[in-house]
Amino acid sequence: MSAQLTAQFLPLTHRWNLYAPGVMVSFMIAASAYYISSRLGGPVMLYALLFGMALNFLSDSDRCQPGIRLSSKTILRLGVALLGLQITWLDVAALGLSTIELVIAAVTLTIIGGVFLGRLLKLDKSYSVLSAGAVAICGASAALAISSVLPVDKEDSEKLESQTLLVVVGVTALSTIAMVLYPVLINAIGLDDKTAGVFLGATIHDVAQVIGAGYMISDETGQVAAVVKLLRVACLVPVVMIIGLIFRSELDARRGSKRPPVIPFFLFGFLAFVGLASIEVLPESMAIFLSDVSRWFLIAAVAALGMKTSLKKLFTIGYAPVLALALQTCLLAVFVLAVLI
Template sequence: MRAQLAAFSAGGIGDAVRAVSPGLIACAVVGAASAFLSDHYGGPVMLFALLLGMAMNFLSADGACRAGIEFAARQVLRVGIALLGLRITGAQVVALGWEPAALVVGGVAATIAVSVLAARVLGFDARFGLLTGGATAICGASAALALSAALSPHPLKERATLFTVIGVSALSTLAMVLYPVLTGWLGLSDAQAGLFLGATIHDVAQVVGAGYSISTPAGDAATLVKLMRVATLLPVIVLVALGSRAGAAQGERPPLLPGFALGFALLVAINSFGWIPSAAQVAGSELSRWCLLAAIAGIGMKTHLRELVTVGWRPVLLMLGETLFLAGLVLVYLRATS
């Protein structure tokens, strides 16, 4: 990556573009194929991008595509995360009132804290618990990618990120199917069901699908609560970046505030003032989606399936436990306030 930046600074923009183009095109093709499969056959698009990328991992070996795949997995990823800020405004958060806000903040904090402790008990590095807990508590695969980008370098970070994205996507899809049935079985109102779905299901798309499968009011409430969870991504990233900076050696400390987090905050602020036209919001959100798809395809291309097979049952148990903990926490809140 330093070599690529040096090429840009030296005026070799054309050379740098040619160096990354084959890999970027490969990632874009995998992303497009994943979107097609998701649109026509259902299923989480991020999971499709991961699996198709892993099937093409031979492209990440030394060759024409390697530089572009690295670029997609790092730089394109950060652009996609920053553009997530176009999804939310301060008014949306305020409209929900303080009680759902307190539930969201408390749920995110408690889930991450429990995840870190559980990871330690199961013999993992605390950063793995932070990664899986943040993905479960905030916004699924997008949060996993954002937190991974903010964490300090580690030899197993990409493997942990890939496993987290696969696990959280699978659990989110399962929750989308089962949770609406659970809300009916428990006799929750539309407002309560929307709050439960928005506060517990991992990915935004699955929240929307589950909420509107019950009713329009439930879907609206679920979407707003979910967007509030997405809004917690910024403070969590800042705290993670501060922790990574404090734990790193003097010469390798990451920036105090990652550039993608700053871009995320800036877009949320601008969007909150209504300065971004609706057409630009839609276009930016779609661009964010494609950037994240290309990035996760690149991460998949860099990973071999046999590396995931060796993880064992403990990571699966950790992520399942995090999901059940968050769902139980929200149900206790609903019972206490009903």
């Protein structure tokens, strides 16, 4: 091999050696979490978090640290972008204007009300926005996407990671509780299958739990719930853009903060994949494959986030953030139910 060709490959080889250990550990944890979830049940994201936290010491390793950081940022954003393949404009239009208006109103009210609740509980504005956005839109995925556009300096970086982890744990746990309790509530109230699907899709945080709760009632409920949930996922783009712009305007008074882009690149990717899914230009097998890639990327990102946060520091956050998540969840459910009945 010529010296010139060797020189061309050196940077690639260096990058591989730099990032591979941490990235491989993140995906190994993701695979372990998926296996345990498929065998024993339970949320795969929660397993990934717990396994990652158990390996927190790896985040201090010079060998693993770069790959863990790459997994918690770049791979996360790629996973969020690929979520767009699960949504088509026809599916959204089929819901009807009233359902679309309900979802938009519920997302808006939850975020604004969640921030207000955070102020009452004397929480950081960043945490209030983070938790409210996760509750309003799509749980763990929304929390990760929103955290990526919040301004961070060296002092706040570790704090933001701990807050993000707490939100991911909280919304995952609340989603599981809702998956069990909401079908019981629906039967007690006597909602029809379609209305029940709208309620579940508009209130439960994570997609998997929405589908699980919906199909507990009926196939129609499960199908409607899934589409309504994906409409909430579509709200991720404007919400993240608005949050990024609001926090960006506050950076002038803060020295040392890293200025996030006005519109993160992964949101353009999200919209592009929504467009591809809508015009059905990709073969079905390719769309399914990329959707699976998105899920694996998000699980690996959660595992990496777990490795970057210690359990001891997580417990020092206190009860108020957990209470805020619970109250935001109740606010969303009460509003949607009040409109539907």
